[in-house]
Amino acid sequence: MRVVSLHRYPVKSMAGETVDRVLVDRRGIVGDRAWAVVDPDGKLGSGKSTRRFRRMEGLERLAARYDGDPAPDTGPVAGPIVTLPDGRSWPAGDPALDAAVTAHVGRPVRVAAESAVPHHDEGPLHLVTTATLARLGAEAALLRANVVLDAPGLAAFAEDGWTGRELLLGGVLVRVREPMARCVMVGRRVLHEVAEVNDGCAGLVLDVVDGGTVWLGDEVRPMSVGATG
Incomplete structure (x- = not known):
């Protein structure tokens, strides 16, 4: 097994x-979802509505x-650069970016760095296999x-079937928590397909x-009996 992207x-x-x-690190990939679009009431922009x-x-x-590259333990070296569909770009923290994203989503928002609570929906890392992507006809x-x-x-x-097992991804040891439940972010076709063939x-x-x-190309090794499915 190898990391292919x-x-x-x-x-x-x-x-x-x-x-x-x-x-x-323990939070996940350094810099991953370290920023979010934030409402005045503190809710984070997403493809779904929940308490957060x-x-x-x-x-x-x-x-x-x-x-x-973002720096480990200290967060990103600088905020990310955000590009709009028309090609205009600004760095996070620029008031012009907040104004442009506000106009794009049709409500007052700002692009802000994570504070005490991680922005992830489910957990630190999300892994999928090429076989599953091929079955769904979807990109990573x-x-x-x-x-x-x-x-x-x-x-x-x-x-x-790997739930509860440990895997070594290159130099990173992870434990499989559970299968990832999908939501509307994957689109209606894929969401329907996942619901039909694998309980969502x-x-x-x-x-x-x-x-x-x-690293891209790193070997992935099961560290527990049965982790290869």
Whole structure:
């Protein structure tokens, strides 16, 4: 099993970036979802509405990237650069960006850094296999996966059986918490497909046991009996 792509999403619910390596700590990938679009009442812009999140149309059409690698333990070296659909870009923290995103989503908002509570919906890391992506006809970015793993001969959704197991992703030890329940962020077609064939789940939620670095092409090794499904 090998890591075949790595993805980081600097701003929650916006398109992110594909990278060759990531730094991982107990929170997850350093810089991943470290920023969010925030309402005056403190709710975070998302594809769904919950106690913490507020559905905001069009966030997925914005893209965020870092100019360089975020630094471990201290957060990003600088805020991400956010690009609108028309190609205009500003760094997070620029009032012009807040004004542009406000106009885009149709409500007063600002792009703000994470404080005490992580922005993640479910857990620190999200992994999916190429077999599951192929079965759904979806890209990793649509499922907002951080790590895509390829294992020759593995069946779609076989990773669901890894719950409770530990995996070594390059230099990072993770524990599989549970399958990832999907929401409307994946789109109606994929959401319907997942509901039909796998009880609404696709991919895995991972907790970080020991941090480190994961590189594109790193071997993924099961550290517990049965972790290969």
